[in-house]
Amino acid sequence: MISLFLILFPMAAGMLHFFLKDGKTARSFALFSSLATLVIALLGLTVYSQPEQHSFSRPWLTILGSSFSLQADGMGKVLTLLNAVAYPLVILGTWQRVYAQPGRFFGLMLLAQAGMMGVFLTTDALLFYFFWELALIPMYFLASQWGGERRIPVTFKFFIYTFAGSVLMLAGLLYLQTQTADHSFSMAAFHKLKLHSATQLKLFWLFFVAFAIKMPVFPFHTWQPDTYEQAPAATTMILSGVMVKMGLLGLARWLMPVLPVASYQWGDVVMSLSVIGIIYASLIAIRQDDLKRLVAYSSIAHIGLMSAALFAENLSATQGVMIQMFNHGINIIGLWILIDIIERRYGTRKISELGGIARQAPVLAVFFVVIALANIALPLTNAFPGEFLMFNGILGAKSKYYILFVILAGLGIILAAVYTLNMIRRCFYGEPGTLSAAGGDLQAHEKWVLGIIVGLILWMGIYPQSLLGLSEGFSLQWLERIDISYLFRK
Amino acid sequence: MNALIISAVLGVIMMFGSTLLKQKNSIRALATGGMLLLLLANLLEMGGIRFFQVELKGMLFFDQFALVFHSLLLLAVLLYIILAAPDMEKVGVNYADYFALLFFILCGVAMVLAFKSLLILFLGIEIISIPLYILTGSDKKNLKGNEAALKYFLLGSFSTGLMLMGIALVYGARGTFSTLANPAITPMNLNLLIAGMAFLLFSMAFKVSAAPFHFWTPDVYDGAPTVFTSFMATIVKAAVFVAFVRLFDELFGDFDGKWRLWVAVLTAVTLFIGNITAVFQQSVKRMLAYSSIAQAGFMLFALYAMNGDGKEGLLLYAAAYCFATIGIFAVLARMKDYTFDGFNGMGKTRPFIAAALAVFLFSLAGIPLTAGFLAKFYMLKAALAVPGSAWLVLFAVLMAAVSVYYYFRVLQAMYFREPGETSHPEFPAYFKWVLGAMAALVIVLGVLPELLLGRLYF
Amino acid sequence: MNNALQIVYLIPLLPLLGFLVNGLGRNYMSKTLISWTGSGTVLASFILSVWVFLQVKDGNTYVAHYFDFIKVDKLVIPFAFKIDQLSSLFLLIITGVGFLIHVYSASYMHEENRGHYGRYFSYLNLFVFSMLLLVMGANYVILFIGWEGVGLCSYLLIGYWFGNQSYNKAANKAFVMNRIGDLAFLIAIFWMISKAGSTGFAEVFSVAKGEVTGQSFTGFDITMITLLLFIGATGKSAQIPLFTWLPDAMAGPTPVSALIHAATMVTAGIYMIARSNILYSMAPLTMDIVAWTGLATALLAASIALKQNDIKKVLAYSTVSQLGFMFLALGTGAYVAAVFHVMTHAFFKALLFLGSGSVIHAMGGEQDIRNMGGLSKKLKITFWTFVAGCVAIAGIPPFSGFFSKDAILLSAFEKSPVMYGIALFTALLTAFYMFRLLFITFTGKFRGTAQQAQHLHESPAAMTLPLIILALLSIAGGWVGIPEVFGHGLDQLSAFLRPAVASLPHAHPVSHETEYALMGVSTLLVLVMILAAWFMFRNYQRKETAGLAKWLENKWYVDELYDFLLVNPLHKLGGWFRSVADPRLVDGLVNGVGKAVQYGSRQLRLLQSGQVGSYVLLMVLSMVLFFGIQFFLRK
């Protein structure tokens, strides 16, 4: 029931929001309901951690071979936790933003949360597709209605692009369903499929393109910087912190175990794309002048590493991806909150117009430095164990080119240091610019949010085992599913 | 049969209504009441209660599928009449006559849904077509309407010629017009049959506006009074689709090797032309015309697949498509500005209407949890059952992605742009209710399709 | 088992506490309290270290396992500390020298305002913490955590005066260059994991020694791992090719330079290789590379140091050069000598840096030695301690530098006379530039402004006291490792370290006579160089440089070379990606699809000509096409 509540609660709360007119009420209610969701998620991990609490199944659309089935496995738990943690942080982090039609804004936000919860939890392919779109459409509306100047064309492109990917996935799901023994959309039936490798090789791309657009992986990323730049801050946080994980989850849950042979065969190609993306995005990030775009590109690089690691197909990499999904979400939300604060205080996101903020706002600077360094995986911050395991996994990949991948991806680490430090240097250090002389330091609620984020960063950095343990069972099972060594034994 | 006879009678009543009833409200009430009666009669027939004992001589047969489909269409017409009746007043003076013509068309609709003889098919299609020519031209002073009527008439007659040629050739091969008979086809007759099938394919493709026989569609839909465009783009098209599928299923079901590829080509071309051309349109009405071509492309999958899924899908598709399109057209008919900009800011000025429109557009674009999604889903699923259809399905989903582009332009205008100078019309309360009900219906069908599909086999 | 060493976790924890207290409470605490917290925690650690050292000296080593940091299936990376001879020695150096630097800083940084003062001390404490983590880690991952930690702290401290963008750039450079090395380190760790399934020192070494059944390293594995580790070390310990950050790191406050250069950070590479000596001993190729790289770095840095005019830059290059020596020692198998040199170097380099700090302090921030001169009169303590440092680094017996450097030279000689020759030449250069520095700074006439002359004064006791202590250590620090030739049992250091680090025995040990001869030659030559420096720079006058000197002054243009080869191309590539590839090519393709659809739409709608005739024509043509294909082609 926990998993059902995790979806229903935000959904119901989101619907309610449409009737709220007052901005403050809507905001407080949104915070309250997101906290309640977090409590539900935490209860699910602690008090009600029995397996039966985490699965739920009712017949629905039976004539299509579908059912309303939810099941929180390790990955699901990690991601729902991220989703539940992210929302209060985001809402509190953007507490001072004033929105036109606030009820609608928060309503859509919570609907998106429900959609993402569904994506993370469902074990039915059709339901997965439903939730996939349910998460996407509120995001489109949010970005398009409350976004920046160029929001309409930019988010439209984002929407069409993602939608195009998802319909390809739909075609793939449909095809798979016709191939299953009992014409069912259930994950179990998909896992039982033993498709011919030639078929798998073709089908693979239907799914991969959909997920690659979502993550995004080079060269499917071009919607992303624009969208992040134009979307309202809270939406961007959710988009990059939580939503991109949908793509990774898709790869891990709906692509690789279903088409293991193709995943193995195309693994090199995917990993190549991913590492190219790492270098490419990092190099672009070095030359960015807009903070949002810089972080957007850095996110592409980080996601690239995760997708590469997923295709390394071993335990270390998989576990790395699992915890990194959570940690990347926390870090990037922290960064967005900081950038939002900077934008609100100083009225610009242009790095060239900022400078010397550390003098004006030392607390802000400290938080920024800590979170930015966490983002580049400094040891004892949360990203380090994840990246460590992922790199270790890539080096242990079955691919012939693993060493090349590791080195290229490793260059990404170096470049990440370059752009992150440059960003810090140009925004925070030096003498204050004319603009940065204006703003003040953090306010109490901002300190709280950032404090929590930093706390999470350190906790996960020092004791990553708390997440690793959560997903270990899943990762082991997963590896068994994608194992195709039986093909070689012949 | 209940509905067929009653609609004929209602047509006659409305015909006299024009002379007897002077109050427009009473005409409207009469039509609405008649529609209700019609729907009721049909539902009763579904329940086994037949008002008229007519010896049909194997000309017509109302099976469950036809009845369910007919009920669905009648429901759509009922909603259509409630929504659009006031707009018909604006078209011309012959208010009651329009209703009469509509009822006559329903007569034809009943026929094409249940035909068992090519003669009935032919007559049914003509009974549908001839009033439509008139309705298209009913705004007599409007040159666009005139043009549309003439084009529709000339091209329609031409396609009638094609259809008759097809029927004649098929008759030559089979020796009978009945679709029930199953005469042996000698190899020598086969050529006749295929030639006949080809002509039937062309003419039916014309009627459902499948490319490359679609050319009349945008012009006629655009030129005709919007209320009637709505009717012909939905009810009529859906009915003809059933006829199309029935015809090929019953007559040429054994020869699917001969036509399936052609239907595939037709589908692909229709999807392509419909979707791609719609992208550049400036008028929402004309965009909807092209979109109806695109939607026809999807419905052609039912023909292509020719299996149970396809037929169920067609039913669902018809429901999704009819409700959504009728709803949009009903709003459009009251708009002053038919361009996309005309919808600017409607989300703020008319939130309820905009929300309903959004649901309709979602459905048309095939967004999940609307009937439109499940309908498309069914179609693709049906098509996938045919070996070697993967390319077509892929092409279709890509085109569906293209369709999002033009449907969402309306959404964008409504929600993301500021209201322009032209104000949006006021919508009366009942209009909102009906529109809301239709939107709810679209969603309910998208969530619980069993409600409709379950009727097919109880 | 209850081991007295269980409490070692306190050693790093105390500075960490200091960091937290100073960092979080810096706006609420007085400066005195801050400096007391900062220094006190390190002092406590030092005392504990001494205690630990004594324990270890009694043969008690300990591995403390706290919790599993990362546990994935069979790969377990515990958060564990290992206390043995090597680490206990380093603990002493770090906390000891670190403490002195803290004390010194308390006075040196006194003019900073409270917030920055607290920040400074918290950074220092964090630095010490990271370094302690580095040397105490029982596996490569914990070592790596400390490794990156010191990188971070050096970044923070170099950029301490963040108002100055060139300082910040230097900080960035330090961090990035370290990261390059770190990447290699990481890959080495992964390599170990893939072969040995563990990162613990004990486990990896026993696999390397072939003591574990089922797991083994091939020669290639070991060579690669050691090479990668060495690349990591070049970053941290500023060797070719990653040395350019260190001189730039002078941007930080002078005590920081002392901390980075003397006690911590740069010696991390030496520590790591000494720690991995078992692996290195099995990889002769790597050893050669290490030796030659060290030698080349030593020579290069020494040559640059000849012509530098910034007091701290000279010391910086001297550090690079000395580190080169240490690598030479490592590469020739003289691990103990390397560690020995780390120790002595920690003393005299800390002394020299703090001394230079004192000078800078006195000069009101002036660092250019061309503007100094004749300071010996005013800064007596500073001068004499500085002299002690110079003599120690130049390698004159019985000062500490002599013993450690001599051990290295000897090892080089045993390896190859060519190496010895170059190393000796470098050592002479060292003596030369150090005394050049000494003479230019402290002798002759004062060349600064009148205001500076007025300001000149000896530093307060908090600064001079560490100088004196360090000077004593520089003098006497070498006596723990007096070569065996002078008497059996004098080389206590080797004896102490033997359980953890044992130098490779050489194939052809030199005779005692040769050893004496070598010592004599080197000492003599060094004295000659000092005299030369005395004559040349006793009364220094500023003059323009040209030719080779120009090259030296500009550090062989290595920075420019890197800019030209790597930085600029990457920068340009990034720019091209940003402004051309991404918007035009990749996004262009995406938009192109959209545009193609739009274009297609515009063209396709022309089919809808509005003419009935053309509609019918198209319909008829498609019919003809159909019949043509159906009846003629599809037969």
Added chain:
Amino acid sequence: MPVINYIYIAIALFSIGVVGVLTRRNAIIIFMCIELMLNAVNLMLVAFSKMHQNAAILAGDLAGNAGSDGQLFVFFIMVVAAAEVSVGLAIIVMMYRNIHSVDINFLNRLKH
């Protein structure tokens, strides 16, 4: 008479009708051409009807009405054609009243 001859004539007339539709611009003439097409179909249907009667008789069914449906169909076609003509001419007249022309190319406001 072999049925093929009738088929040839019918399709010849049908094609002439099509050609007429394609080559003329006068709406009335075009409509007439369509009527010609319908007549071609009628002729074909009658020929087939007689063919089927012939076949039935050859098969021994002497008394049956085999083939009469074809002729009845022709009758219905004529009925429909008459209805269509009334509507069609009404539309053409309506157009003529508005623009004083029966040229189909004259009206092309609806395009693209």
Added chain:
Amino acid sequence: MNIIQLLFWFLSVLAVFSALMMVTSKNPVYSVLWLIGTFFAISGHYILLNAQFLAIVNIIVYAGAIMVLFLFVIMLMNLNRETEPRKNRWLKMAGAVAGGCLLLVLVAALKETAGKEQFAMVNEGNIGLIRNLGKELFTTYVVPFEISSVLFLSAMVGAVVIGKKD
């Protein structure tokens, strides 16, 4: 070649020739007249095929009623050779070629069909007589017959709607 064949060919040539003249005549009135000629030829065929009822109906309904209606309209509009719109020569060519191609492919498609072997009963058989057809019409075909009344009604209403002056 017996008289029937002779008649057949004569009627066929007449029908095709008239049809061609109908299509090519510049003057709409001539077109109507040529079309009536075609209808007569076709009626002749009907008689040959012993389909007297259809022959009569064809003449009465088509030639008599429909074509007269056409003629009325043409004369009402005073259409003649001068007012006749001309199509672009190339478009005409294209149209003719397309139509010709259609003829070609249809002939090619249908030349190998049952029609080659089977024969239409010429000048005999009584199914085409009024009595037979009437019987069929009012028994088996009574439903479509009744329904066609709806068609007429709608056409009637339509003609009123369109034709009535507002």
